[in-house]
Amino acid sequence: MSPRSSLADAARTRAAILAHGAAVASVEGLAGLTIGRLAADLGMSKSGLLGPFGNKETLQLQVVEAAADVFWREIWEPVADRPAGLPRLAAVCGSWVRHLARPVYPGGCFFIAAASEFDDRPGPVRDLVLGYADRWHRELRGQALRAVADGDLPADTDPEQLVFELTGLALALHQALRLRQDAGAVPRACQGMGRLLGVPVRPPA
Amino acid sequence: MSPRSSLADAARTRAAILAHGAAVASVEGLAGLTIGRLAADLGMSKSGLLGPFGNKETLQLQVVEAAADVFWREIWEPVADRPAGLPRLAAVCGSWVRHLARPVYPGGCFFIAAASEFDDRPGPVRDLVLGYADRWHRELRGQALRAVADGDLPADTDPEQLVFELTGLALALHQALRLRQDAGAVPRACQGMGRLLGVPVRPPA
DNA sequence: CCTACCGATCGGTAGG
DNA sequence: CCTACCGATCGGTAGG
Secondary structure: OOOOOHHHHHHHHHHHHHHHHHHHHHHHOOOOOOHHHHHHHHOOOHHHHHOOOOOHHHHHHHHHHHHHHHHHHHHOHHHOOOOOOHHHHHHHHHHHHHHHHOOOOOOOOHHHHHHHHHOOOOOHHHHHHHHHHHHHHHHHHHHHHHHHHOOOOOOOOOHHHHHHHHHHHHHHHHHHHHOOOOOOHHHHHHHHHHHHHOOOOOOOO | OOOOOHHHHHHHHHHHHHHHHHHHHHHHOOOOOOHHHHHHHHOOOHHHHHOOOOOHHHHHHHHHHHHHHHHHHHHOHHHOOOOOOHHHHHHHHHHHHHHHHOOOOOOOOHHHHHHHHHOOOOOHHHHHHHHHHHHHHHHHHHHHHHHHHOOOOOOOOOHHHHHHHHHHHHHHHHHHHHOOOOOOHHHHHHHHHHHHHOOOOOOOO
């Protein structure tokens, strides 16, 4: 075993806390995260766990950021090589569906849960979640605009309406999978998205 | 003032607890409901508040039932006189949109929040929320089936797919209103629903 | 319905 | 990173 600097140890500890925190928060909620529970799960003391963050809210914010990194890598990175516009939009819808159908976190999509939990709780956590939601929204809309400009979507397409309806299908898929445990919702989400885009949408293998 | 029996007093106390509990839960979550906070809000002692219910879980279950009554009265009762099938389905979509856009609870739709919060927490609360979600789903699907039988929707319409997409539009509306505070989502939800049904959908006055 | 109280757990701090 | 500890609050009970 090679020796490890205490700096690298600290970074790995921090990453482990954030990864486990996101997993727990996906089930119990970000507000339901407790320092004592996380510390017990990871075999640490409460003060040792809190140390790198200082207080619970900072821990929550960094858990959100860590989950955003995972989300981005799961969904956008695999399709970054697709041509901008309709091809990339259809591909990202496919990887979005795959993300929702895959056990990335035990409680399903971290961001759908966090958005619902904090939509009415003003403060830094809500602001951060909203910031990521806006970024996601603009990214989708940008591809939709490009698809219209390319003539790959009808000229009278309203990109806002399209993004709104795609988002609805993703939210319906999440609810059907998590609450109703209805795996048949995966092809239904793909069919709905495919009809909106005029091209097939499929979760990648 | 007419005298009141202690029985009627108790019933009014119980109703006040459940109404306020649903309002608080719409913001803080059903799990975030605390007996001490509810008691303080209502000027009662903790033991007095807990008395009619016995424990917190029973209180949660009865809050869900009270919210379900409100939901039913808000959405289905106003359209019960519409002809079954497409007319009633379009009308219920309109009152659904109105419900989501109206400040019925300070935290938005109680059931969307509760479904998200408890979708991964096994137990009686989840079972009850799921039961109401199933009932809602079957009610919509029944009207869709009737609309197809009446020839008011194309014969190849898949009622499951239709209900899935209508639900998605409602979920997207809720998220847009609560998280993004985007009132423009109301006409977008109506447009999406109207396109699915082939008839206009409008929130009633 | 109340007061008074229980053990457990909360977020967080002192000191090392 | 740890132990030891803080005041506050949790769900719930005893007794009236």
